[in-house]
Amino acid sequence: MRLSDFTWRPLGRKAPVVAGLDLAVEPGERVLLVGPSGAGKSTILHGLAGALGTTLAGELTGTAEVDGRLGLLLQNPADAIVAEHLGRDVAFGLENASVPRSEMWPRVDAALDRVGLGVYGRHHFTAALSGGEQQRLALAGVLVLEPDVLLLDEPTSMLDDATATSVRQAILDAAGDRTMVVVEHRIGPWLEHVDRVVVLSSDGEVVSDGSVASFLAGPAPAGVWMPGLPTPEPLAVPADLVRPADALGVTAEDVVADLTTRTLRGVQRTRALDGFTAVLAPGTTTALTGPSGAGKSTALAVIGGLRKPTNGRVTPDLASRRTLELATSVGWVPQNPEHGFLTLKVADEVARTAGRVGRSVDAAAVLDVFGLGGLADAHPYRLSGGEQRRLALAAALAHRPSVVLLDEPTVGQDPGTWAAVTGWVAAARDAGATVAVSTHDPDLPRDVEHRLEAGVSS
Ligand SMILES: Nc1ncnc2c1ncn2[C@@H]1O[C@H](COP(=O)(O)OP(=O)(O)OP(=O)(O)O)[C@@H](O)[C@H]1O
Numbered sequence: 001m002r003l004s005d006f007t008w009r010p011l012g013r014k015a016p017v018v019a020g021l022d023l024a025v026e027p028g029e030r031v032l033l034v035g036p037s038g039a040g041k042s043t044i045l046h047g048l049a050g051a052l053g054t055t056l057a058g059e060l061t062g063t064a065e066v067d068g069r070l071g072l073l074l075q076n077p078a079d080a081i082v083a084e085h086l087g088r089d090v091a092f093g094l095e096n097a098s099v100p101r102s103e104m105w106p107r108v109d110a111a112l113d114r115v116g117l118g119v120y121g122r123h124h125f126t127a128a129l130s131g132g133e134q135q136r137l138a139l140a141g142v143l144v145l146e147p148d149v150l151l152l153d154e155p156t157s158m159l160d161d162a163t164a165t166s167v168r169q170a171i172l173d174a175a176g177d178r179t180m181v182v183v184e185h186r187i188g189p190w191l192e193h194v195d196r197v198v199v200l201s202s203d204g205e206v207v208s209d210g211s212v213a214s215f216l217a218g219p220a221p222a223g224v225w226m227p228g229l230p231t232p233e234p235l236a237v238p239a240d241l242v243r244p245a246d247a248l249g250v251t252a253e254d255v256v257a258d259l260t261t262r263t264l265r266g267v268q269r270t271r272a273l274d275g276f277t278a279v280l281a282p283g284t285t286t287a288l289t290g291p292s293g294a295g296k297s298t299a300l301a302v303i304g305g306l307r308k309p310t311n312g313r314v315t316p317d318l319a320s321r322r323t324l325e326l327a328t329s330v331g332w333v334p335q336n337p338e339h340g341f342l343t344l345k346v347a348d349e350v351a352r353t354a355g356r357v358g359r360s361v362d363a364a365a366v367l368d369v370f371g372l373g374g375l376a377d378a379h380p381y382r383l384s385g386g387e388q389r390r391l392a393l394a395a396a397l398a399h400r401p402s403v404v405l406l407d408e409p410t411v412g413q414d415p416g417t418w419a420a421v422t423g424w425v426a427a428a429r430d431a432g433a434t435v436a437v438s439t440h441d442p443d444l445p446r447d448v449e450h451r452l453e454a455g456v457s458s
């Protein structure tokens, strides 16, 4: 693959995000592409895949050449789901390539097994998958094609350690001696499996490119999780930005939550929580942990009154409050950050909830903390993955809610933006907020941990 003098200015941006880039990848090479959030990593993968100027609007100059068929795993797995059932979803690429049916289904089943979704079977609804399961489904859709070139954008970002290890192995098995470019922030586990590390600066320039040994011997580049370095200190965030109006604890007792997924062709029920009990006190951070699909996001939704429990009790009963009242006291960031966006501009997004609930907010100060100051006029949908997640946090928390519920808040962050996110969480807790996060990040500071196992809490 070769990018030559490659320049991309997305629609709506004054300056290019990648300018005059030259990058060549030899057949069979395994490259790890790293750099700060917003550096241009996904942009480069999209460039190699031919998506810039076609599915993404903007101005493209220079050339991108690829020799062979390629498979691209998108950073946001929800963007890749095309079908109602797991089987049809994974088969989509094969159908497009006119692979005969007799050959197709065995390949689909093998791909589902590879990513650990075989237990559900082909007929499970895609709409009933957790975030980490969606990520693995999207990967199955890429691996099943046996492409010559694998382009993988943060393939394990939403997985717990054990699942990430098995998914990484599945990727490496499928890659064999094929060409692979993988983007990831937590690079440690990849280093022994790649030949080369390309590091981008925050303005999309290649600042180093060489063997893993030379990368490890060099100085730690800005915005890269260099193995062996201590975890960054959470940023000091002013209490005035986060202090809630009142204290509001939440207790969940013996909660059962059955999720019903309805589609035109049927109904599927999943018991996502069974006997979930937790006491969330003001001034504490509770981490909900556990394997992919264990019910963490459902637990957050139940705590925050966004979903009524099938059985059991949540006190106070936030689910019966009116929307505006709920929004005043609860700040919630969904696992897929775009799902919360309501406006056309980053600055408006941050002021939106505060405006509705009648609280003043210093939008510029909030955006600065989250490293989004330069993007105030950008469209919320036209941001990098890490930027979108930080915007969702800023938008949900700017009005200083008493209960802060965050679904995987540190996914896709570099050390600097990680410190901003964890700094906000710590400051809100210190100022008396009741904080609960669903997370696979062992470094995220917490006071209490609840580990969920396949829908059963302990
Ligand atoms: N669809 C889009 N339209 C306009 N600008 C975009 C779009 N997607 C990303 N950008 C901008 O392009 C720059 C590079 O984004 P890119 O997604 O390539 O970063 P990244 O290195 O993958 O970051 P992350 O680690 O957060 O995923 C950022 O400034 C971002 O705001």
Ligand SMILES: [Mg+2]
Residues within 6 Å of the ligand: 041, 042, 043, 075, 153, 384, 385, 386
């Ligand atoms: Mg990205």
